[in-house]
Amino acid sequence: MRIPTTLFAAVLCAAGLGMAQAQTSNVAPTGGSKIPAGISFAYDEAHGHLTTTGVQLATVTNQQHLNVFSGTITVTININVVSNFGPHTRIGCSANAIGGLIDLAQGGIQGGIETANGRAKMTGPGTAVCTLTIPYTWTISQSNTAVEGVIIGFAAAARNEEGDVIRSTTQADGILSLPSNGASTSYTFGVSL
Numbered sequence: 001m002r003i004p005t006t007l008f009a010a011v012l013c014a015a016g017l018g019m020a021q022a023q024t025s026n027v028a029p030t031g032g033s034k035i036p037a038g039i040s041f042a043y044d045e046a047h048g049h050l051t052t053t054g055v056q057l058a059t060v061t062n063q064q065h066l067n068v069f070s071g072t073i074t075v076t077i078n079i080n081v082v083s084n085f086g087p088h089t090r091i092g093c094s095a096n097a098i099g100g101l102i103d104l105a106q107g108g109i110q111g112g113i114e115t116a117n118g119r120a121k122m123t124g125p126g127t128a129v130c131t132l133t134i135p136y137t138w139t140i141s142q143s144n145t146a147v148e149g150v151i152i153g154f155a156a157a158a159r160n161e162e163g164d165v166i167r168s169t170t171q172a173d174g175i176l177s178l179p180s181n182g183a184s185t186s187y188t189f190g191v192s193l
Helices: 005-021
Strands: 023-025 040-044 049-053 066-080 090-102 108-119 121-124 127-141 147-159 165-176 184-192
Touching (some): 040 165, 049 090, 066 090, 066 108, 066 147, 090 127, 108 127, 147 184
Parallel strands (some): 066 184
Antiparallel strands (some): 066 127, 090 108
């Protein structure tokens, strides 16, 4: 039996749209240690946010050796626009910073999960940039088994003028060094849409 090409194309487009609207990333990081198994990110551009799953927030148990880390993380996403989007396409973006003491075996975090969302600005033909600022304060205790660090999840998605997500990407990087208390730390990532 031969499937008509128009039916095949319609099914393929519907499947692609479904994947673009709820893209999940469980990718290997490009820097630092490997992200603990089970931690993943899902970008819901229709509602403008990136969520993290597979993380258990742990309470501070060693009250005598507390460290407070406060600061600001700036995430810049440079977007190479290679798809042929219409003139009224909007590009949304989001970033998560998961930081503190990271238990590599169990995926537990003693610290916090911070999120920022925004819209990219076109910076030239075929390029856009999204800059997100994430303030944080994390209280952690000392540990011999966990790693101090930050995992950054980031995403960008293009929506047409009807509001449909037509292309998205979700990525992660980490485990990166935990910033010093009071630091302003910047990370820059590149993606293509």
